Amino acid sequence: MNIRFYAPLWGNTLPFDTFCRNVKQAGYQGVEMDFPFDQNEKAKLLAVLAHHDLEMIGQYWQSAEKYIDEHLVNFEKFIRNLGSANPVFINSQTGKDYFTFEENKRLFDMASKLSEELGIRIVHETHRGKCLYAAHITRHYLTLIPELRLTLDISHWYAVHESLLSDQQDAVQLAIGHTDHIHSRVGHSQGPQVSDPRAPEWKEAMESHLHWWDMVVKAHEAKDTTLTVTTEFGPPSYMPVTPYTQMPLADQWAINVHMMNLLKDRYGIQNYG
Template sequence: MKKVDVYQSLWGMRDLPNQELPWSIEEQVCKIKEAGFDGILQFVDDFSDETQNLTELIKNAGLKLGLSCVGYHMEDIEGKIKYAKNCNAEFLNIMVKDYFIVGKEATLLLENILRFGKAMMVPTFIETHRGTITQDLIRTTEYLKSIPELQLTIDFSHYVVSGEISIPEEKVEECFDALLKRAAAIHIRISNGEQVQVPIHGLDDGLYANFIRWWQKGIDYAMSHGEVKKPFPIVVELGPHPYQQKFSSPEGEWLYDYNRWEEALRWKNIIEKF
């Protein structure tokens, strides 16, 4: 069995190759398949015919299906877990709203989500994301102490930008390490501490190396958890505008829009060497 499966986020295909003449959904799926990705991460907000047709399109293309959603309340989340069950998704990634839910209320909600996911036999992961129940690094680290079954989709770009982390301090590394021990999936996006998403050539070598090191550590921890039955899912998720913005290089030169598809393929090649 290979170590990782590389998914491409369908959200990350939006407005490609450009806003004026974007690829159709069918073309997006075809491009992902031709590029050799193992699967696609589909965002699910409803259960419309359009959503279901897209799910079938992905599966008929011979690609693995990962699902991602925003969970607004328990009833909403249960419906999305059931959808993941019915379409035999490899996993469901949930961004749990909202970030004003804290303490015991947050812990109880997470426990209920995980309990329902387990009952439905759907691998259910909670994403580290701004504006959600995992809003900040400190509170997310606290969840781990009280919820031993909590599995995370790691996206450290949100914590790096919200904490303006350019040089990780010892306390940051300790918290990141605790989260990586619960990593069940990883989203590939790099932040420079000021912008949530920058391309590879928009970083200095130190920041690039830190993200690679964190991701590799998360995979290694996951591989050490007894018998591993499936490859570890890694999702290349480079968002469209406003995630994609102009940025400056480490030398201070202003650079503008980059080709997200070329960047995604570059990341795919890097990840496959892990």
């Protein structure tokens, strides 16, 4: 089974070179990140990645524009900027939960056009606030646009549906068949990120996520395709913090490395460069 692991740049406060050195030493194959528009800054980042022999997944998340015409223009601008950095693929938090189907489809159509033009695969993330924010909504889109490929961050759906998704199995299984990439964050029925997945009180939530991820792995094994995983536990205050002090309840980097090693052990993945 070929699974490649990526570290999130999200939450990093270290110099980029130090961060990349840590990423490589931990056993990741690359970094998932957004990119600046400044060409000099972009070149510096790409040089550091190359120096540490790290791959890059481009990440689009800047879905701020309220109206679809403006949103579409900026979507294209960000995707083209990521494409110019030659990523392994682009992970896109596409659309808005309040856009109509027709409006979000304009974004999917633009993504398909850009993917073909740039020669870079674009996958769409299941994320709160964006188009694919819920299991049943994603099922609707996949039924009408079956060529869509997904980043499955199922932790968002746990929060949206306030459940471990036992009543959404058909929708989740359909999404699994379209999944190319996983964000291996663990959510729960009241939020998208548990305080620490190593803690025993989160055993049920962890096992629930592993159940879905096992299904994704089996689907890729059957097709002999490569699965990619970003261990995307986030920083404070996405990570729960203590009142008043705002101190995080756990260490983001340690949790993400733990998740990578847990999944490598579970799926028999050897450390490789």
